Amino acid sequence: MTEHIGNTEASRTFNRIQELRNWNDFLLSSRACCSGDLDVVKSLADNAGLSPYIVACLGSQSARLRGYVESSNALHDKMRNAIDLVGESGPIDQKLPTDINRSDIP
Secondary structure: OHHHHHHHHHHHHHHHHHHHHHHHHHHHHHHHHHHHHHHHHHHHHOOOOOOHHHHHHHHHHHHHHHHHHHHHHHHHHHHHHHHHHHHHOOOHHHOOOOOOOOOOOO
16 A cells, blocks of 8 residues: 555656656747847847837847846746755655756756
C-alpha cells in the first residue's frame, strides 16, 4: 500500500514538473518572439524619413518590448527555481530529475 501511495505522489510530482517545463518552454518561445520584434522595431526606427510621430510610436513600442524581454528573464529564473523546488519536495526515495538547460538565457 505504501509503495502505491509513493508512486502516486511521484506521478503527481512528475506531472507538476512537466507542466512547469511546458510553461518554461512557452516563456522562452515568447521571449524569442519579443526579441525578434524588438530588432524589427529598432530597424524601422533607424529608417530615415519617418515622421516624428511614427518614430515616437516605434520608440514606445521598443520600450514595451524591452520590458517584456527583461521580465521574461526574471520569470525564467523563477520558473527554474520552482521546477527545482517541486522536484526536491517529492518522495525522498523517488527523487525526480529536474535538470533543464541552464544556458537558455545568456
